[in-house]
Amino acid sequence: MHAVAVSGGSLRRRVRVNAARNPDPSLAIIDSQSVKTVQKGQRGYDSGKKTKSRKRHTTVDAMGNLLAVTVHSAGISESRGAHLVLIRLFLVLPNRLKILVDGGYKQGVIDWSKAVFGYLLEVVKRPELHLFKVLPNAGSSNAPSAGLTGSAACPRTMNTPQRLPKP
Numbered sequence: 001m002h003a004v005a006v007s008g009g010s011l012r013r014r015v016r017v018n019a020a021r022n023p024d025p026s027l028a029i030i031d032s033q034s035v036k037t038v039q040k041g042q043r044g045y046d047s048g049k050k051t052k053s054r055k056r057h058t059t060v061d062a063m064g065n066l067l068a069v070t071v072h073s074a075g076i077s078e079s080r081g082a083h084l085v086l087i088r089l090f091l092v093l094p095n096r097l098k099i100l101v102d103g104g105y106k107q108g109v110i111d112w113s114k115a116v117f118g119y120l121l122e123v124v125k126r127p128e129l130h131l132f133k134v135l136p137n138a139g140s141s142n143a144p145s146a147g148l149t150g151s152a153a154c155p156r157t158m159n160t161p162q163r164l165p166k167p
Contacts (some may be wrong), residue, residue: 009092012065025061028089028099030121032057032081034074057085059099068092078104083112090117100124 013023034053053074059067068089072081082105089097098120099113110121 012061012067015065016061016063019063021063024093024095025063025065025067026097027062028059028067028093028097029062030057030059030082030085030099030101030105032078032104055081057081059085059089079106079109082109086113086117086119089119096120098122102126 016023016025033056035056036053054071055074055076056069056071058069061067068085068091070081070084070088072084082101086109094117096118099122101110101121101123103123103125105121105123110123113119113121
């Protein structure tokens with residue numbers, strides 16, 4: 001693991017310098033994914049996805065370069081998995097970092113990472129993409145349905161019954 005981290009670190013530094021960035025990042029992002037598996041080994045029940053799987057915690061910099069990764073049973077919580085990936089991240093980047101995480105991470109891991117590593121974890125709320133808002137009725141015009149069907153005289157929108165052609 002250590003040799004891979006060193007060689008990956010030198011490649012990451014070169015990529016960042018070529019992009020006119022500092023060699024070591026000052027911002028990182030941690031996220032996790034559940035990965036379904038049928039293989040034996042470390043796997044657990046992910047109650048959120050209701051599957052037997054493994055969970056992968058990854059840490060990337062703002063450019064998307066991989067900094068640290070850990071794979072474990074999906075039965076381990078987001079916060080517990082964050083402990084594991086933060087330890088690996090510290091081995092690669094012991095300098096102070098601001099790390100963005102989603103709302104699945106508890107305050108305990110945020111406080112722990114600051115006390116142990118000096119990392120500042122910031123919870124980023126997901127934008128409200130899935131909200132549906134009902135717009136007020138602008139009138140009783142059939143214009144919206146005409147726009148969807150292509151014509152106000154479409155047989156589906158007409159009030160009179162239509163005869164189907166004989167085959």
